[in-house]
Amino acid sequence: DIQMTQTPSSMPASLGKRVTISCRASQGISNYLSWYQQKPDGTIKPLIYYTSNLQSGVPSRFSGSGSGTGYSLTISSLEPEDFAMYYCQQYDSSPWTFGGGTKLELK
Amino acid sequence: EVQLVESGGGLVQPGASLKLSCVASGFTFSDYWMSWVRQTPGKTMEWIGDIKYDGSYTNYAPSLKNRFTISRDNAKSTLYLQMSNVRSEDTATYYCTRVNYGRLMDAWGQGASVTVSS
Numbered sequence: 001d002i003q004m005t006q007t008p009s010s011m012p013a014s015l016g017k018r019v020t021i022s023c024r025a026s027q028g029i030s031n032y033l034s035w036y037q038q039k040p041d042g043t044i045k046p047l048i049y050y051t052s053n054l055q056s057g058v059p060s061r062f063s064g065s066g067s068g069t070g071y072s073l074t075i076s077s078l079e080p081e082d083f084a085m086y087y088c089q090q091y092d093s094s095p096w097t098f099g100g101g102t103k104l105e106l107k
Numbered sequence: 108e109v110q111l112v113e114s115g116g117g118l119v120q121p122g123a124s125l126k127l128s129c130v131a132s133g134f135t136f137s138d139y140w141m142s143w144v145r146q147t148p149g150k151t152m153e154w155i156g157d158i159k160y161d162g163s164y165t166n167y168a169p170s171l172k173n174r175f176t177i178s179r180d181n182a183k184s185t186l187y188l189q190m191s192n193v194r195s196e197d198t199a200t201y202y203c204t205r206v207n208y209g210r211l212m213d214a215w216g217q218g219a220s221v222t223v224s225s
Binding site: 036098 | 211
């Protein structure tokens with residue numbers, strides 16, 4: 001199985017700040033990398049697919065980048081609704097696997 | 108509006124069986140692959156498996172393949188997860204997801220909580 005290592009596991013940040021979450025795969029995943037957001041009520045929604053493509057309806061302050069084994073999610077300017085859990089997920093090789101999650105907290 | 112609503116969760120004893128359901132609405136269910144994902148109390152996400160739009164093919168995480176079975180009834184727009192010989196480590200919230208043509212899980216249910224305990 002491909003292991004996904006996500007860092008940091010938690011991140012205190014302020015409104016308006018730019019933040020970046022990293023995700024490293026144990027082997028190359030050919031850009032087959034998605035990001036998901038989970039709100040405190042458990043609601044999960046996709047943000048980005050194939051490394052850098054924004055899912056419909058997702059604000060443009062979210063962006064993704066990376067290649068090979070290293071990927072990242074950037075939020076350019078934090079809004080109140082962005083404080084949530086974030087997960088990366090690879091879908092290059094079955095079984096699809098997730099990173100351990102990053103909890104973005106209000107500082 | 109796309110909706111996925113899971114049901115069938117609850118408290119179950121170790122070694123027992125449990126079947127979760129997920130009713131879909133707002134889209135043509137028979138056009139999409141579907142999958143199950145679970146989240147442990149420690150927030151770890153684990154992909155369980157998926158099923159082709161016509162039910163003819165399933166793919167599972169190897170660690171769960173022998174105990175979990177995914178099926179669907181397209182006439183009822185319903186996805187199922189049959190869990191057998193459950194263990195304490197199966198305690199989790201189980202999410203039903205729609206898989207789009209790019210393999211993105213683009214819609215998620217609200218989750219069904221399963222607790223395995225005697």
